[in-house]
Amino acid sequence: MVPAPAFTLEPMGEDALLLRFGERIDAALNAQVHAAARALRDAALPGLEELVPAYASLLLRLDAATAADADRMSAMERRVRAVLDALAGGAEAPAGAAAARAIEIPVCYGGDFGPDLEDVAAHAGLDADAVIALHAAGDYRVAMLGFAPGFPYLLGLDPRLHAPRLATPRTRVPAGAVAIGGAQTGIYPRALPGGWRIVGRTPLALFDLAREPACLLAPGDRVRFRAIDAAAFARLAGDGA
Incomplete structure (x- = not known):
């Protein structure tokens, strides 16, 4: 409540x-x-x-x-x-009031998809597999959209994964990059500059003007991440995920 x-x-x-x-x-x-x-x-x-x-x-x-x-x-x-x-005063929600949506986001972690995964693991005193397991186990909530259309600021990151932003931001972060910035995690909806630490990448399109609604996620949505491999990433990307 x-x-x-x-x-x-x-x-x-x-x-x-x-x-x-x-x-x-x-x-x-x-x-x-x-x-x-x-x-x-x-x-x-x-x-x-x-x-x-x-x-x-x-x-x-x-x-x-x-x-x-x-x-x-x-x-x-x-x-x-x-x-x-x-x-x-505790008034009941009107009949038919929408419950928060639950959205699953597939993520390929590490390697070229997550170039900062090892740094996050070192900062946390964990190995890369433990970071992946913790990140994918989180129950996240879209606190707000901001920075760029469709960029979700997600609350619910395990405190062990909190990590400082990069001292020098990248001039280009690829679309779909899943990243950690301080106590938050988020997803870059398109290629943008950014200073968050990239731990993985999703093939899903977070923002698409040809889609209604254009933003995949909305404030208040619940988000869970699911770890996938490179082959699944390529397949989903090819399907226009």
């Missing part, structure tokens, strides 16, 4: 409100963010166009008519507070 949220509500620019639940990266705070997002989405408040979760905050983007009218803005703030007060 997600604890009752304590929050502040403040303007953000000309057409948005920001709900703050805290100031740190914390799984419990992030769970409150996603519980609030679900409650507000289910409430279908008039004038609320988009919800954008982050680690400890939730952005509420409003339509132009609401943003331009002080009375409508005040009414929106009251409605938002009422929804969250009901959540704090």
Whole structure:
């Protein structure tokens, strides 16, 4: 059960409100963010166009008519507070409320697919197979999408695998790279610069404009990794995974 949220509500620019639940990266705070997002989405408040979760905050983007009218803005703030007060009071989720999706991500670890795997293992005082086993055993949650379209910041990394970012970031990290940065793990959706330590690579396309929705993962999704070999990677990549 997600604890009752304590929050502040403040303007953000000309057409948005920001709900703050805290100031740190914390799984419990992030769970409150996603519980609030679900409650507000289910409430279908008039004038609320988009919800954008982050680690400890939730952005509420409003339509132009609401943003331009002080009375409508005040009414929106009251409605938002009422929804969250009901959540704090233990109100049941509406019938049909969507449960978090569970997504499996196949990953080929080590070698050319994960050039930093051995460094992560050395930092952890483990061998490479133990790092793979720990990483693939994690039950992760998409805390937020950011940095680039489709890039998931995943909470749930085993503390033994926490590793510092590279002192000098790479100018190009391949699409699908599965990497560790500090206490987080994530997946590069396309070729990008990056300083996280690459432990493997998935053949799945994390972001594809020809797909609906374009992002494979969404905030709040649960993620599990599954170790595969190079042959399976090639087969899945060839199938357009």
